[in-house]
Amino acid sequence: MSDLALPWPALLAIGLALASFVGVLAARWPAALADSPAPTATDLLARLCRPPSHCPHCHTRLRIYELIPVLSWLAQRGRCRHCQAPLGMGDTMLELTGAALALLLGWRHGADGLGLAAGLLFAFTLLALAWLDARSLWLPDALTLPLLWAGLLYTSLRAPAALSEHVWAAALGYGLLAGLNAIHLVLRRRHGLGGGDAKLLAALGAWLGLWALPQILTLAALGGLIWALFTRQRALAFGPWLAAAGLAGWLWPGVTLL
Incomplete structure (x- = not known):
């Protein structure tokens, strides 16, 4: 991997760190809003940062060497060092996904520093949105709308x-999904898609173009359909x-499947 804007160990470290942050954000943000639906920015930040990271089973505060992405989980063999309760693989898989994304972005952009920075912003905001929606069926405006404006700025x-x-x-991305949801609401008297899905597609249009x-809609619909058939879930996160x-x-702009 020559001619990179950042060496691959730095990309790997950035990917692991950003994905670890995404995991904390997805775990704490919905819970913070459950306690108070409209906290101030200061209160929300405090709730995201406190309490310090701890074991979800015995609530023992974790030390720095227990918070190293992936490596800590491997060193502890997937168990809490204090109570020996098993720790899920979800966050570890998220961190590995983040590492892979960062390396792919380095390969995609080479020595293009601005492109790499934009790609990291785009990719890890999408990763946060995907993880939040999968866990909580929620795509917050605080992420989708800045992502849209960032795409237009880039x-x-x-x-x-x-x-x-x-x-x-x-505009078309938003209108397509908002329109489909409106039709579903008239025909079935309930929402078929959340408003966040329409805003997310609008943001993708801002970054990737008309x-x-x-292709985005086709791939997303196929993926969601296969997952729904496989898991038989009634409430499916489309984000x-x-x-x-x-x-x-973004990663393979020259590849067209349609």
């Missing part, structure tokens, strides 16, 4: 001539599939 810097197309892509939307399709579009 486009204005890298391809100003394409900015109008990306604006239309954001012609990426059909992870949109996020995965958007990431595929």
Whole structure:
């Protein structure tokens, strides 16, 4: 992996650290809002940071060497060092996914520092949204809307001539899923999609452009359908599939399946 904006050990460390943060965010953010639906920014930050990391079983505070992504889990053989209760693999798999994403982004952007920074922002915001939606069926505006504006800003810097197309892509992405939800509401008297799904597709349009939307929707729908058939879940989080399709579009922009 030559001609990288960052050496691969740095990419690996960044991916592990960001994914570990995503895991903490997804675990604590919904619980913080459950206690108070409209906390101030200061209160929300305090709830995200406290209490310090601890074992979910015995509540013993974890030390720094017990918080190293992946390695701590391996060293402890998947069990709490204090109470020996088994620790799930969910966060470890998330951290490995983050490491793989960072390495793929390094490969994708090479020595392009701005592209790598934008790719990390895009990919790990999508990872946070996917993890939050999978755990809590929630795609917060505090992530989807800044992601949308960041996509338009990046486009204005890298391809100003394409900015109008990306604006239309954001509008069409939102309109497509919001319209489908409105039709479902009329026919079935209940929502078929959350408002966050429409905002997420709008953000993907802002980053990837108009012609990426059909492929994103097709891949996300196929992934969600296969998962629903396999798991027989009645309430399906669509955000992870949109996020995965958007990431595929960013990492392999020249590949078209349609």
